[in-house]
Amino acid sequence: AQSVTQLDSHVSVSEGTPVLLRCNYSSSYSPSLFWYVQHPNKGLQLLLKYTSAATLVKGINGFEAEFKKSETSFHLTKPSAHMSDAAEYFCVVSDNQGGKLIFGQGTELSVKP
Amino acid sequence: NAGVMQNPRHLVRRRGQEARLRCSPMKGHSHVYWYRQLPEEGLKFMVYLQKENIIDESGMPKERFSAEFPKEGPSILRIQQVVRGDSAAYFCASSPTKQQNTEAFFGQGTRLTVV
Numbered sequence: 001a002q003s004v005t006q007l008d009s010h011v012s013v014s015e016g017t018p019v020l021l022r023c024n025y026s027s028s029y030s031p032s033l034f035w036y037v038q039h040p041n042k043g044l045q046l047l048l049k050y051t052s053a054a055t056l057v058k059g060i061n062g063f064e065a066e067f068k069k070s071e072t073s074f075h076l077t078k079p080s081a082h083m084s085d086a087a088e089y090f091c092v093v094s095d096n097q098g099g100k101l102i103f104g105q106g107t108e109l110s111v112k113p
Numbered sequence: 114n115a116g117v118m119q120n121p122r123h124l125v126r127r128r129g130q131e132a133r134l135r136c137s138p139m140k141g142h143s144h145v146y147w148y149r150q151l152p153e154e155g156l157k158f159m160v161y162l163q164k165e166n167i168i169d170e171s172g173m174p175k176e177r178f179s180a181e182f183p184k185e186g187p188s189i190l191r192i193q194q195v196v197r198g199d200s201a202a203y204f205c206a207s208s209p210t211k212q213q214n215t216e217a218f219f220g221q222g223t224r225l226t227v228v
Contacts, residue, residue, distance in 0.1 A: 036219075043221040044156075101148075104155055105155045
């Protein structure tokens with residue numbers, strides 16, 4: 001069975017400093033992994049996805065994530081945080097048998113001026 | 114091409130009433146997924162439907178909840194005799210194929226409050 005664990009429920013950074021949101025996954029298959037962002041009272045927007053091509057995946061708004069099979073990790077990073085990055089971030093694995101998405105618990109990112 | 118449309122955005126129901134949540138997938142998408150997000154939690158899969166068929170309902174509560182995706186019209190998530198614990202945000206996602214590598218597009222959600 002597939003699962004994801006987001007290691008931090010809340011991360012706080014200062015504007016202009018790097019962002020690191022950690023995610024570990026468990027999968028019996030070669031996984032498809034995603035990061036979604038949810039702004040308050042809004043829907044979810046896809047930031048990036050890993051689908052067994054390049055292990056370093058670039059997404060929107062300057063975010064990127066690196067798939068590390070040996071560590072079963074898919075951490076999300078951004079070199080320089082912006083105030084508008086404050087939101088909830090979800091690491092997600094796709095159930096390759098049925099197509100449904102399995103979400104982590106989420107990491108709330110706060111950005112201080 | 115409009116995105117995934119959910120309505121209503123907010124729904125208030127008294128305990129014991131019925132709640133009907135609608136989801137119109139993106140044009141050309143025949144796969145619909147419903148997820149529930151309880152406060153302070155991630156999204157939990159409920160049901161996966163393809164036109165006129167329920168493919169996977171492993172995440173649906175055994176009682177009071179049902180879903181359909183008719184040949185014509187939106188997908189409907191129906192909750193009968195709502196209880197306080199049903200208060201949550203319900204999200205619909207659609208994709209052109211079974212998800213796997215394909216991006217799922219999410220609606221804005223319906224926030225159900227049971228009073």
